[in-house]
Amino acid sequence: MSHVLAIPDTVPGPRPRWAGLPEVLSMRRDYLGHMRRLHERYGDVVHQRLLGLDDFNFFHPDHVRELLIAGHDGMIRWERATQVFADAHGQSVLVAEGPAWQRQRKLLQPGFAPQRVQGFLPLMVDAAHRALNRLPDAAAGDTGTARGIGGVDRAGVVDIDFEQLMTLLTMDVILRTLFSTGDGEAVVAEASWAVHELGKVAMGEMYVPASAPLWAPWKRGKRRALRALDTLIGGHLAARRDCASRGEPSPDDLLAMLMSLRDADGAALDDTALRDECMTTFLAGHETSAAALTWWGWCMAAHPEAQQRAADEVDAVLGGRPPTAADLTRLPWLSLCIKETLRLYPPAPALFTRQLTGELEIAGLRLPRGAMLRLTPGVIQRDARWFDEPDAFRPERFDPASGHREIPRGAWMPFGAGPRVCLGSHFALMEITLIAAMVLQRHRLAPVPDAPPPSPVLNITLRPATSLRLRLLPR
Numbered sequence: 001m002s003h004v005l006a007i008p009d010t011v012p013g014p015r016p017r018w019a020g021l022p023e024v025l026s027m028r029r030d031y032l033g034h035m036r037r038l039h040e041r042y043g044d045v046v047h048q049r050l051l052g053l054d055d056f057n058f059f060h061p062d063h064v065r066e067l068l069i070a071g072h073d074g075m076i077r078w079e080r081a082t083q084v085f086a087d088a089h090g091q092s093v094l095v096a097e098g099p100a101w102q103r104q105r106k107l108l109q110p111g112f113a114p115q116r117v118q119g120f121l122p123l124m125v126d127a128a129h130r131a132l133n134r135l136p137d138a139a140a141g142d143t144g145t146a147r148g149i150g151g152v153d154r155a156g157v158v159d160i161d162f163e164q165l166m167t168l169l170t171m172d173v174i175l176r177t178l179f180s181t182g183d184g185e186a187v188v189a190e191a192s193w194a195v196h197e198l199g200k201v202a203m204g205e206m207y208v209p210a211s212a213p214l215w216a217p218w219k220r221g222k223r224r225a226l227r228a229l230d231t232l233i234g235g236h237l238a239a240r241r242d243c244a245s246r247g248e249p250s251p252d253d254l255l256a257m258l259m260s261l262r263d264a265d266g267a268a269l270d271d272t273a274l275r276d277e278c279m280t281t282f283l284a285g286h287e288t289s290a291a292a293l294t295w296w297g298w299c300m301a302a303h304p305e306a307q308q309r310a311a312d313e314v315d316a317v318l319g320g321r322p323p324t325a326a327d328l329t330r331l332p333w334l335s336l337c338i339k340e341t342l343r344l345y346p347p348a349p350a351l352f353t354r355q356l357t358g359e360l361e362i363a364g365l366r367l368p369r370g371a372m373l374r375l376t377p378g379v380i381q382r383d384a385r386w387f388d389e390p391d392a393f394r395p396e397r398f399d400p401a402s403g404h405r406e407i408p409r410g411a412w413m414p415f416g417a418g419p420r421v422c423l424g425s426h427f428a429l430m431e432i433t434l435i436a437a438m439v440l441q442r443h444r445l446a447p448v449p450d451a452p453p454p455s456p457v458l459n460i461t462l463r464p465a466t467s468l469r470l471r472l473l474p475r
Contacts, residue, residue, distance in 0.1 A: 011056070011365065013038070013047035020050040028207045031458045032349055035376045039383075045363050051209075055353075055372040056365075061386065061410030063363050064375050067354070068418035074360050078353040078372060084205045087214075088198050088226060090276030093423065094284060103263060105423070108277070111257040114426045118325040119252065123176045124431050125322045128438045131169040135160070135472070159448055162470040163463070166293040166435075167192045173431060174286040178278060179236045180251035191232055194225035195287050199460035201225075233278045237271055254281060285424050288347040289431050291461045294468055295345035296338060296436055298454055301445040301470050303393050310334045311440045311475070318441065323434045331437060336395035338432055342414040344393065347461045349378025351416055377413050378462070386411040443472040 014023055026034045035057065038046045044060040058064055067075075076097050086095050093104040110116065135158065168185075171192040175183055183191075201222045205211050214223055240255060250256040258277055261269055269277070300307040310333050317330045328335075354373040359366060367373075382390040386407055387397060396402040398412075415422035422428070439445070447453075448471050454464035 011045060011047035012042040013049075014042075016049040019052065020048060020055075023048050024050055024207060028204075032376070032378050032456070035350070035374075035379050036382075039379050045365070050372075053372050054368070054370070055374060056367060057374045057376070058363070059376070059380055059383070060363075061380060061408045064380065064413070065410040065417060066362055067373060067375065068416065068420070071360055071362065072418050072420070074358050075354040075356050075373065078355050080209070081206060081352055084202050084211065087211065087222075088202070088229075088283060089280050090272065092273075092276035092280040094280045095276075104277075105419075107261045107263065107269075108258075108423060111254065111261075112423050112427060116257075117427045117430060120177045120254075120427070121323075121325050121430060121434065123180070123253075124173050124434055125438070127172040127176055128169060128435050129322070131165065131172060132438060132442055135165070157474075158443075158472040159469060160472055161467050162297045162445075162472075163290075163294045163468040166297065167196070167290040169435065170286050170290040170293065170431065171195070173289075173435075174282060176253075177427075178254045178281060180253040180255075183232070187232065190228050191282070192286075192290075194228040195283055196459075196463075197221050197225040198229075198283065199287060203459045229279060229282060230275070233275050233282075237274055237278075281424075284422075285427065287461050289428050291345075291347040291463055292338075292342060292428070292432050293435055294464065295462070296341045296432065297439070297445055297470055298464075298468055299337065299341045299344070299393050300440075301447050302453070304444075304446070306333075306337055306393065306395060307440070307445060310337055310436075311444070314437045314440045318437065320441065323437050325430075327437075328430060328433050331433065332399075333395065334436060334440075335433065336398050338429070338436065339398045339412070340393055340395040343381045343387070343412055344391075345456060345462055346377050346381060346414040348414070348416070349376065349458060349462050351375045351377065352420075378458075380410075381412055381414075383411065440475075442475060444475055446471040446473060 023034070038048075038057055039059045044058065044063065046057040046059075048055040048057070058067060082095050082097070089095050091100065093101060093108055096104055168188055171188050175181070175188065175191070201219075212219065214226075236255065240250065240259065244250065250259070255274075255278065258269060258274055300310070310331075313331055313333045317327055354375075356367055356369050356371045356373065358369050360371075361367075381387070384390045388394070388404060394404075397404040397407070410417065415425040415428075448469050451469060454466070454468050456462050457465040
């Protein structure tokens with residue numbers, strides 16, 4: 001191993017000024033832009049002094065994998081971040097640490113295994129069918145909650161808020177997957193708004209040492225969002241308990257899976273734990289898929305040749321029928337387009353900041369206990385060392401036969417890596433692929449004339465700064 005260096009003096013980074021406040025403000029204004037500038041100026045390992053904390057940024061795939069896999073047991077997620085998420089998620093698997101996390105992860109893992117997740121595909125297809133069947137009426141403003149989503153002309157050309165369409169659709173999917181029932185357009189719209197609102201609020205709270213109490217006047221949006229989701233989840237839990245007390249069979253959904261879990265002592269999850277895991281399923285399972293599909297729509301609209309190839313593939317494989325689980329591996333070009341979208345616009349472009357619980361040696365450094373470790377896939381996945389023309393949409397780069405040089409492990413990780421890798425990655429990829437295929441069966445996507453390209457902004461997930469509108473033309 002290379003010579004172990006002292007820190008922080010030997011690690012490049014911005015000169016500390018005013019306790020690092022300028023860096024904190026820069027991160028708050030444009031997190032990904034700040035991280036990109038750090039990497040360009042200082043290299044693969046960058047040190048910042050932020051409000052009394054030693055903060056280390058790692059931008060090399062080898063370092064990232066070493067930290068997330070080999071170094072996993074020597075770190076926890078940054079306490080402030082977990083405090084912010086706990087406001088909504090309680091002590092779910094997303095928030096828990098140590099033995100509590102290990103227990104929850106072990107309990108939940110079977111429910112998100114690929115074969116188990118495939119059982120939810122008919123629910124996803126049904127939700128997508130209903131959303132796309134309503135599209136002309138919704139675009140015309142003829143339905144209550146969809147009013148204002150867009151406009152349709154006599155030729156069937158639709159200018160639509162594509163981001164809102166994908167957000168409502170994926171919320172309907174997660175509701176039906178969790179509870180085996182739809183809750184109506186008004187409930188879907190309110191739940192979708194609540195999830196997005198909590199993400200925006202959480203992003204702002206990351207940059208202050210403590211959150212104001214929930215009763216503070218400016219917390220009205222957060223209060224309303226939490227109340228809406230708690231009411232929704234609580235109502236379904238009560239209804240399911242009531243059915244069980246009458247001896248009625250339970251539907252085969254995620255809630256039934258959660259209620260059937262038993263730990264080593266035979267104990268089931270109580271209502272608080274069930275609520276927390278349902279909340280994480282909403283916020284992690286819905287918001288990320290909605291963001292990915294939004295950016296996929298833009299990539300298809302902006303690259304019509306790639307879109308046409310994907311549409312031809314969908315037509316050849318499906319022939320106009322709904323997709324099945326067996327079809328997902330028979331759509332290789334569509335899958336490559338989705339992988340490239342996730343590279344350019346990862347829904348989670350910044351991972352949870354980690355904090356060391358003991359000393360750690362990495363990249364020729366000995367980092368002290370308490371050091372902060374920051375990992376930013378949104379920067380790594382646009383590094384020209386690993387990706388030719390890194391800002392270009394080139395799905396073929398993921399095809400081994402294309403001639404693109406081998407992409408190192410850790411250079412593409414939209415779902416993270418190591419023991420904390422996203423539990424719902426199989427669920428998300430299946431949902432994104434089948435919805436994308438069903439959109440292409442019906443529509444050709446194009447940019448709205450004279451509209452500027454979307455500008456990404458990070459609010460826990462990566463979304464367009466203003467809602468993405470696309471033109472949908474009938475096929």
